[in-house]
Amino acid sequence: MSLSRRQFLGCSAACAVTAAISTDASSDADGKVKNLAMIHDETKCIGCRACEHACREVNHVPEGVSRLKLNIDGPFNADEDPYYRFSRDSCQHCQDAPCISVCPTGAAFRDKETGIVDVDPFKCVGCQYCIAACPYRVRFIHPVTKAADKCDFCRKTNLAEGRLPACVEACPTKALTFGDLNDPDSELAAILRHQRTERAKLDLGTNPKLFRIPSQKAGVL
Template sequence: MNIEDLERENNEGIATLPLQERRKFLKMGLAVSGVFLGGSVLSLTSAVHAADQIAPEVDIPTDGQYPYPKHYGMVMRQNRCVGCEKCVEGCKQTNHVPDDHGAYRTAIQSRVTIEDGAEKREFRPVLCNQCNRPPCVRVCPTKATYKDPATGIVVMDYDKCIGCKTCMAACPYNARYFNEEKYAIDKCNFCIDTRLAAGEKETACAAVCPARVRIFGDLKDKTSEIYRLLHTPDTKIWVLRPDTGALPNVFYMNG
């Protein structure tokens, strides 16, 4: 349940609970807190305090948690994607991505699921998640890949790349590839060199998307669309492979 919904609910108290339920509840409180009646349990605390106790599905940074002057991220409005792959093409052209050996910076995945007895085709755009705790950056022996201190984007210094491919093995998102022209590992960098440096406000993939699936922007900027989307109440937001602890900056939602 959403916190705001929870706040609007009237507290029913415990008077209507059967005796057995109360006993069970007290035992649980004892077990959880280790102190008789000392532990606070979600249903009896105010919703504001409860927020601390609900494990958030997604780590969205809040004020004071942004380590970079700008903190770029992307929202994928997944159900809008029709799999036209204009983003893939736009990225290839803008960033001169070679055409073979599995080279791509962004891709559209698809799958067919059965919903209410009918086949349903889903599309999902993927790219580098520009993680806050990027495994690729940690493992690189020569700091050839690093978080850009101004934007938080994970970038490459091709001259330093020894081609050990540890970053490829470490990436939870299969976001890295061997660039045969640069003879180094390459990846999506939110068009930092090809568009952002020229004053553009969007990445190539976001700019060409006809369905406005991809919303790129500064997570810190309260006036930005990405901020509005991520902080809209009642919005279900998810990230890919949260279990890896990489804290990605690409968020998924429907809408």
């Protein structure tokens, strides 16, 4: 997986154009603006890491850095009925994102059509202010582009092709749900209405859009 900086940035530019006409994840034909979000149902997660691998493959994320990290904690209750807990670290696509407000060049931005927080590598000067400002510690400097990078919900890859994020497509247990907070008829909105969900570090006022359905007891490996 050895894309040059030129290839990488060229892809970003081309894909960004395609993203504007995507049917699944940008504005609708009627121009309605989306506010895309994700739910990780930890009760359905089996810790297989297929999501991690798919993210790395689809978004050409080099070894040594990651846009998505799947945490496996445990075993708990090891002597009797051992079980593990699974959680996800990735960009929360905060509604009030400190990474955007500290960026001096406008490289960190929110996509108007989708609500996705993204990075323009052409504008990034690598100052790392955003990395310091992100309370979720999910940003890094990409070793090839030398620009800040993180999960973009596959805006420039799968979404640009009218597909779901790579992690969602790869998950064998349907533990990940992706959808539009502005669409009351979406599966995501229905889950949020009917199930108890949590978000990380709400007290910071970032208004994150990565939800989790916590498990009291999760699967065995």
